[in-house]
Amino acid sequence: MTRHELTRFPLIKALLKNRWPQLAVYAALLAGFIFAIFAGFVGSPVGNHNFSIVFVWIAWWAMLILAAVPFFGRGWCAVCPIPLPGEWLQRGAILELAPTGKGVSLGRRWPNPLRNIWMQNISFTLVALFSSVILTMPLITAVVLSAMFFLAIGSSMVFERRAFCRYLCPVGGFIGLYSQIAPLELRVKTTRACASCKEKPCYHGSEAGYGCPWQVFPGGLQKNSYCGLCMECLRTCPVDNIAVNLRPFSSDLATPTKRLDEAFKAFIMVGAALIYAGVLLGPWGALKDAAYRIGSGVWFAYVGVFLSVLFVLMPSLYALAVKAGMLLAKTSSAVRPAFAAMSAALVPLGLMFWVAFSLGFVFTNATYILAALSDPLGWGWNLFGTANIPWQPLFTGLLAPLQTLVLIAGMLWSAETAQKVASAAGVRPLPVIIYCLLATLVMLGLLL
Amino acid sequence: MKSAMIFRLLMLAGGLALALLPSFAQAAPPVERVFRIEASSFAYKPGQIQLNLGDRVTLELVSMDVVHGLYLDGYDLSLTADPGQTARLTFVADRAGSFRFRCNVTCGAMHPFMIGKLTVGPNHSFTLAAGLTISAIAIFLLIHPRRASQ
Ligand code: SF4
Ligand code: SF4
Ligand code: SF4
Ligand SMILES: [Cu+2]
Numbered sequence: 001m002t003r004h005e006l007t008r009f010p011l012i013k014a015l016l017k018n019r020w021p022q023l024a025v026y027a028a029l030l031a032g033f034i035f036a037i038f039a040g041f042v043g044s045p046v047g048n049h050n051f052s053i054v055f056v057w058i059a060w061w062a063m064l065i066l067a068a069v070p071f072f073g074r075g076w077c078a079v080c081p082i083p084l085p086g087e088w089l090q091r092g093a094i095l096e097l098a099p100t101g102k103g104v105s106l107g108r109r110w111p112n113p114l115r116n117i118w119m120q121n122i123s124f125t126l127v128a129l130f131s132s133v134i135l136t137m138p139l140i141t142a143v144v145l146s147a148m149f150f151l152a153i154g155s156s157m158v159f160e161r162r163a164f165c166r167y168l169c170p171v172g173g174f175i176g177l178y179s180q181i182a183p184l185e186l187r188v189k190t191t192r193a194c195a196s197c198k199e200k201p202c203y204h205g206s207e208a209g210y211g212c213p214w215q216v217f218p219g220g221l222q223k224n225s226y227c228g229l230c231m232e233c234l235r236t237c238p239v240d241n242i243a244v245n246l247r248p249f250s251s252d253l254a255t256p257t258k259r260l261d262e263a264f265k266a267f268i269m270v271g272a273a274l275i276y277a278g279v280l281l282g283p284w285g286a287l288k289d290a291a292y293r294i295g296s297g298v299w300f301a302y303v304g305v306f307l308s309v310l311f312v313l314m315p316s317l318y319a320l321a322v323k324a325g326m327l328l329a330k331t332s333s334a335v336r337p338a339f340a341a342m343s344a345a346l347v348p349l350g351l352m353f354w355v356a357f358s359l360g361f362v363f364t365n366a367t368y369i370l371a372a373l374s375d376p377l378g379w380g381w382n383l384f385g386t387a388n389i390p391w392q393p394l395f396t397g398l399l400a401p402l403q404t405l406v407l408i409a410g411m412l413w414s415a416e417t418a419q420k421v422a423s424a425a426g427v428r429p430l431p432v433i434i435y436c437l438l439a440t441l442v443m444l445g446l447l448l
Numbered sequence: 449m450k451s452a453m454i455f456r457l458l459m460l461a462g463g464l465a466l467a468l469l470p471s472f473a474q475a476a477p478p479v480e481r482v483f484r485i486e487a488s489s490f491a492y493k494p495g496q497i498q499l500n501l502g503d504r505v506t507l508e509l510v511s512m513d514v515v516h517g518l519y520l521d522g523y524d525l526s527l528t529a530d531p532g533q534t535a536r537l538t539f540v541a542d543r544a545g546s547f548r549f550r551c552n553v554t555c556g557a558m559h560p561f562m563i564g565k566l567t568v569g570p571n572h573s574f575t576l577a578a579g580l581t582i583s584a585i586a587i588f589l590l591i592h593p594r595r596a597s598q
Contacts, residue, residue: 288561361561396521404581407581416592441581
C-alpha cells in the first residue's frame with residue numbers, strides 16, 4: 001500500500017511541531033465555543049436566529065461530517081476546544097511546558113471496566129434521543145455544550161490524561177469510528193526504532209512535550225480511532241520517528257475490530273442515521289411530534305423503538321447475516337468474533353448515511369449561517385450587512401442525485417470492505433452485503 | 449457457482465428494470481387538482497401528496513395556528529399563510545420525481561424539520577436511485593466473484 005509522508009515537507013512539519021499555530025486555532029475555537037454557550041443562554045430562543053444552533057448544528061456539523069471526518073479523521077479533535085481548559089489545569093500550563101507536579105489533577109487511572117467506548121455509545125445515544133430539542137432550542141444546546149465542557153474539566157481534574165475524550169465524549173466515539181476511513185494517519189516510521197527506545201518519551205513525556213494525552217503508545221498504533229492527532233509525540237520523539245502520512249481511504253478497516261463496544265458503535269450510527277432521516281427529514285408529522293414531546297407517552301414509545309432498532313433489531317439481523325455467511329463458508333467457529341469483525345462493513349456505510357442525511361438539511365439551511373453571522377444573538381444586529389438575507393434552500397434540484405450517489409458509493413464501499421474482511425473472519429460476505437443493500441434501500445426510501 | 453452467476457445477472461436485470469422502466473410507464477392523462485393542506489406546528493396534513501406528470505395543481509395552504517409557509521424544492525415555489533387564512537398557489541407539475549416541501553416561516557423550535565413530500569408520477573427519484581444501487585452492487589459482484597465466494 002502506498003503511503004506518502006507529509007511530515008517530510010519541512011513547512012508542514014514545522015507547522016505541526018510548533019505549538020503556536022495550534023494555540024492560535026485553539027484560542028479562536030475556544031472563543032467560538034464559549035460564545036456559542038453564551039448565545040444559547042442569553043440570545044434569541046429561536047434556533048435559526050441563534051449562533052448556538054446555526055454555527056454548531058449547521059456550520060460545524062457540516063464541516064465535521066462532510067469534510068473533517070472523511071478526510072482528516074480525528075482532525076477535529078486536534079483543534080477541539082472542549083478539553084482544553086481541563087488539560088491546561090491538569091498540566092498547570094497553557095503553552096510552555098510545565099514541570100511535572102505543577103498541575104492540579106488527582107491523576108487517577110481510569111477504571112478498568114470502563115476502558116472501552118460503551119460510555120461513549122451511551123452518551124451518544126442519550127444525545128440522539130433528545131436530538132429534536134438539542135438541535136432546535138438554543139438553551140438546550142447551551143446546556144449540553146456546558147455539560148460537555150464541565151465534564152471534560154472534571155475528568156481532567158480527577159483522572160490522568162484526556163479521560164473525557166477517550167471514554168465519555170459523545171462526538172469522539174463516532175469520530176474515532178469513522179477516522180478509520182480517513183486518508184490520513186499518524187504512525188511511527190519504524191517499529192524497530194521504538195523497540196530500542198528506552199525512555200519512550202512519546203508516552204511518558206519529556207522536556208520537549210507531554211506524554212500522549214490520549215493514552216496511546218504511538219509505536220503500537222494500528223488504527224486511527226484513539227489518536228487525537230495532537231502532535232505531542234511529533235514533538236517528543238527524540239529520533240524523529242513519527243510521521244503523518246497520506247494513505248489510501250479506509251486502510252484501517254483491513255484489520256477489523258474484535259471488540260463488541262466498537263462493533264456496536266457502528267450499529268448505533270447506522271441506526272441513528274436511518275431514524276433521523278425518517279423522523280427529521282421525513283413527511284410524517286406524528287413521528288416529529290413523538291420525538292419532540294419529551295417525557296410524554298408517545299416520546300417513550302419513540303425511545304423504545306429507537307433503542308430496539310439500534311441495539312436489538314439491527315445487530316440481531318446482522319448476526320443472522322454473519323451466521324448465514326458462516327454456514328455458506330462451512331465454518332463452525334463462534335459467531336461473536338466474526339460479528340465484530342464484519343461490523344467493519346458498516347463503517348463506510350454509516351459514514352455515507354450520515355453524509356446523505358446531512359446534505360438533506362445543511363444546504364437547505366445554509367443561508368441561516370450568513371444571517372446569524374451578522375446577528376448572532378437574534379437581537380436585530382446587522383454586523384456585516386447580511387442579517388436580512390432571506391432563507392433560501394440551496395441546490396434543492398441537486399439534492400436527490402447527490403444523496404443517491406453518496407449512498408451508492410457507501411454501498412459499494414461497504415461491499416468491498418465486507419469482502420476484504422470476510423475470509424479472515426471465516427465467513428462468506430454475501431449475506432452481509434445483502435444486509436447493507438437493504439439498509440441502503442431503506443435509507444433511499446426515507447430520503448427520496 | 450453457476451447459480452451464483454445467474455443470481456447476479458438477475459439482480460442486475462432487476463436493478464436496471466427498476467431504474468429505467470418507470471420512465472416508460474403509461475402516464476395518466478393530466479388533470480386539474482386541488483389539494484387542501486393544513487399546516488400546524490410542526491407538520492402538514494396531509495404530509496404527502498401524489499400527482500401525475502402534467503397535472504395542473506392548486507395547493508391551498510391553511511394555517512391552523514401560527515403563520516406557516518410552504519417552499520417546494522425543485523420547483524422553487526413558495527407561499528405563506530396567516531393563521532386562519534388560506535393561501536393559494538397554482539402550478540403545472542412538469543417535473544417528475546419526489547420533492548420535499550418545507551415551512552419557510554420560522555414557526556417554532558422544530559420549524560427546520562417541518563417537511564412534507566410531493567411526488568409527481570411514480571416516485572422516480574426513488575426507483576431510479578434504488579435501481580441504480582441494485583445494478584451497481586450486481587456489477588460489483590460480477591466483477592469480484594472470487595472474493596465474494598472464497
Ligand atoms: S473527543 Fe470530543 S472533546 Fe475530545 S477532542 Fe474529540 S470532539 Fe473534542
Ligand atoms: S519516542 Fe519515538 S522512538 Fe521512542 S518509542 Fe516513542 S515513537 Fe518510538
Ligand atoms: S501524542 Fe501522538 S499518538 Fe498520542 S494522540 Fe497525540 S498525536 Fe496521537
Ligand atoms: Cu415554520
